Amino acid sequence: MPTKTYCWAIIDAMREEMARDDKVFLMGEDVAAAGGAFGASRGLLDAFGPIRVRDTPISEEIIVGMGVGAAMAGRRPIVEIMFIDFLGLCLDQIANQAAKSHYIYDGMFKMPLVIRTSSAVEMGIGPHHSQAWEALVGHIPGLKVVMPSTPRDAKGLLKSAIRDDNPVIFIEHIAMHRIKEEIEDDEDFLIPIGKADVKRAGSDVSVVASGLMVARALAAAERLAGDGISVEVIDPRTISPLDFDTISASVSKTSRCLVVSSSHKNFGFGSEVAAEIGERCFFDLDQPVRRLSPPFTPAPFGRQFDQFLNPDTDAIVAAVRDLMA
Amino acid sequence: MPTKTYCWAIIDAMREEMARDDKVFLMGEDVAAAGGAFGASRGLLDAFGPIRVRDTPISEEIIVGMGVGAAMAGRRPIVEIMFIDFLGLCLDQIANQAAKSHYIYDGMFKMPLVIRTSSAVEMGIGPHHSQAWEALVGHIPGLKVVMPSTPRDAKGLLKSAIRDDNPVIFIEHIAMHRIKEEIEDDEDFLIPIGKADVKRAGSDVSVVASGLMVARALAAAERLAGDGISVEVIDPRTISPLDFDTISASVSKTSRCLVVSSSHKNFGFGSEVAAEIGERCFFDLDQPVRRLSPPFTPAPFGRQFDQFLNPDTDAIVAAVRDLMA
């Protein structure tokens, strides 16, 4: 199996799906000639030409809105919003248009629209380029929200998103672009949306970790294994709809659950998991579901703040120890 | 004490605060000459003139954005976004500008901006005029989110919001406009932001209810009292920052908690309360925290759907009985 970076996995997914289905096209700021602000669409302009790979004006509302219209008219658009922090400029098209058209119009239109966007949490770029807004879009019915944590997941999930007839927000993490993994070399390699992945099996504590936090949870699990604590690490992969069955099966077994994410604690990803698992597994739990999340503040400029605000491996280890105490 | 409707309570709050402080002004669509799309600014144009009461173009982004700029330049703007469903058009100004300026600029600017908006849940107006998005804005640090459930609360909270040096999203409910209540006739009558209100004391179950659901929770409590079940009804009044101290004190006492709201279950208001209370009161709880919420769908056109989708008094009664079983 070839080894690919997270970034190339994304490119490959798009290239394969564009080759497979000529209804698929890509548009966004700097995605064509420049190959993407972060290089995540390199080569696609050359491969598919300027009709299917398009540089847009800096007009977030119509980037998404044209995606909606083109999808209603039979295309399968992939649109890129450069940073997830910019969603406030196009949320109406996402939440009221893309997410609701199939519903409102009684299923007469499909909405095969992928909105690719990037989170730059922990990259030190300051308050407007540092947010983890998966919970924000997770609150909108009719959307699927996907957040891959490895190159292989990125490829398999993005291919599934492009083949999905529903609007999918696909959240990439710039900080992961260069990590590498072996990926199946199969044009039909897909990872299903809506299924969580048990990234490491364990029996003492369930750690639900998403995005950037998955690798840290695995590192923490490794360290804790040394102390004889067996940690099960679950990566939901899909933020909405969340696969609570997999998570609750794990928690029923372990009786302890920690949720780790880059999403703010308040009204965030952790709260959603804690609420549902707290309910489903109430009588199995030995301890309340704990959340490790950045505190409820914006992120100032500079990496030292990011490190302070965001959970790291040490914090996960400490939180798991606490749960075991 | 004079009796006022919810709608007039809002008008009175603005009138008193505008009379008290000439830095306060109001702008929004149809707020001036027409007195508000729902009549919630009647008389203000006559009282304060066209400089301080302004009809804007249909430009949600700049309605909020001009509020941000005017606040930075020393004014205390009240801006109106007609329906909360339109927040997707101005969320950047809310989440990235209003909510973060004090923080980014190290406290050099205050942001005394009130964003008044209305929820029309359960009014049958269909998918774009029916959403309860308090959880969406609750996820943004730096914002206060207030949601009054009675005329008196509306007045006292709005006056506090106008006097607050932070951005406040003030969510009115059109369905409550005509309900009446006695309100103190005192220009300095304020209700503090960030404090929950125990709307009815009880000892068996804590029901946390917000917005439209408060009255139903109280009606349910009344009915359940007949069966000997004593329900404590807590209205958070402020969605963010949430007053968990009051809620957890209640739940520690009752050992049972139900959260009722118009906010979708997923990533919603109920999840936030359930997560935090599930953690704080874990060892006091006899049952998991339960959430009564609309299911995770848009709202189709027509009242029959609203009635089906949204919790009513019967549903609250049934859920409380379940918790007591």
Add this chain to the structure above:
Amino acid sequence: MTQDPITLYRSMLVIRECEAQLNELFAKNLFPGYIHSYLGQEACAVGICSGLNDTDYIVSNHRGRGHYLAKGMALKPMMAEMLGKATGICGGRGGEMHAADPALGILGGNGIVGAGMPIGAGAALAAQMDGLGAVAVVFFGEGASNNGAFGETLNVAAAWNLPLIMVCENNLYAEMTPFAQTVGQPDVAARATGYGVASEIVDGNDVLAVRAAAGRAVERARAGEGPTLLELKTYRWGGHFEGDPRKYRTREEEAEWKARCPVARYRRHLVALGVEADRLGSLEAAVAAEVAEAVTFALDSPLPPPESALLKVFA
């Protein structure tokens, strides 16, 4: 769509009758919710859509019945949709502000002012990619031209040479606020030039003028010559919605505009052309009866079951 004069007249009549009969329902308290009446603007929708094919797209707004009907939506399912009935074209889920018909290229209404513009641009982009000469039309009010989506859409349409026709129905008011009070320059069409988009100002109460302008715009679009903004100067006879007391304008102004009735005006034109009054009279009666039948159909239809709210969240 055919362009023969009787069909054009009939199309306007159908809209006129629908609006009149819906207002009656409303007066009798038989309408569930708001009615955004299209009375007085019939020539706009009909003039524009008379030059479109079924494969062309339209995107509507909150005041959409005229657009739906002019583009060919069947009366009964349209009417039932307005009343939120199970027999409606969207099963009653969309209601008064949302109807659609993929087979006719009708891509829906909207409850969000301005939101249809990017959607129309997207449909135009798809049409351009298809290369079959289809065009997309977006209908919006002058009030919507103050929304950010307007500038973004004009710009991209010009940059990409999209086969997009932006149709602004300037009926002078946005809800209760006169347009003139919210702008520095009163002609929406004038904004097109700066973005590199062709534009025309048209008498929106003259169906032939609208049709002619639409014809020119469609021709340009089909020929790959890019977008056009048409500003149709017109008037909504009713309030923003039925029941609006219309304090923001005078009864005289309303009377003046009613005197410029687009339906009566085209009728006079037909009479002048030599069409017999009898023929028109029986057409009018037939349309009234047809609409009445649709209304009855709608009234008699069941509401969708509440549990159906749980369906179709996802495809």
Add this chain to the structure above:
Amino acid sequence: MTQDPITLYRSMLVIRECEAQLNELFAKNLFPGYIHSYLGQEACAVGICSGLNDTDYIVSNHRGRGHYLAKGMALKPMMAEMLGKATGICGGRGGEMHAADPALGILGGNGIVGAGMPIGAGAALAAQMDGLGAVAVVFFGEGASNNGAFGETLNVAAAWNLPLIMVCENNLYAEMTPFAQTVGQPDVAARATGYGVASEIVDGNDVLAVRAAAGRAVERARAGEGPTLLELKTYRWGGHFEGDPRKYRTREEEAEWKARCPVARYRRHLVALGVEADRLGSLEAAVAAEVAEAVTFALDSPLPPPESALLKVFA
């Protein structure tokens, strides 16, 4: 701000030196993050701000150092802010894209393209209400003119006759994409007319031309005659940020624009006016030393303590 020629030159020099020395830091890996260089655009900020008072407002964007300095922000706290240091004007919390100084009417930068426009309109509204003749200036790139906020802002500014000056620094590129490829009409200024806003196209590399146009716009605004859009044609010498390999344009194009250097050009003008080269030389040395001192100050300053991230979420 004073308008004497030497001060004007000095102001451009300070920006030039800051940018040059920051680029050196970046090359040495001493800069934490992205640098959006203002090299080549010095005449824009200086020409505009030279006609403003401390009580006038400016709203900047992601490429803001020129604006901050031209409006008078003190060098050391500005430089320390860029490096995210505790001694920065915002305590290092804002960083490279966000600095502000209420005392000078500097209402901040922005990480969101276009978001400053409504904020500027709001400041203009406050100034209008205050009635003391202050104006507000928004700086933005040509790329930002494709964002919806642009049209909304132009419209309300015209409708309300706001004392707002919209300054578009058209440097031909938005990130890696040439502006011409994203528009149907290449002059941003041409969009103003349709909204009822006055506009001018100005050579953005000629500080005197910019200053003169700004003077006219400020005068109009102070006289209650409403907003102006100024489009300053210019060029950013560097990439979108330092390190950008600039594949989207040729080295020849860059050389051509560098030949039109706004600083050198104004220097030639001063020499022609009779200012001695010596005097200019020692001014240049002094400015370089002053900037170097600010850089040292910034480098030597401590980072803000991480825990301070928890402070000032609310007032």
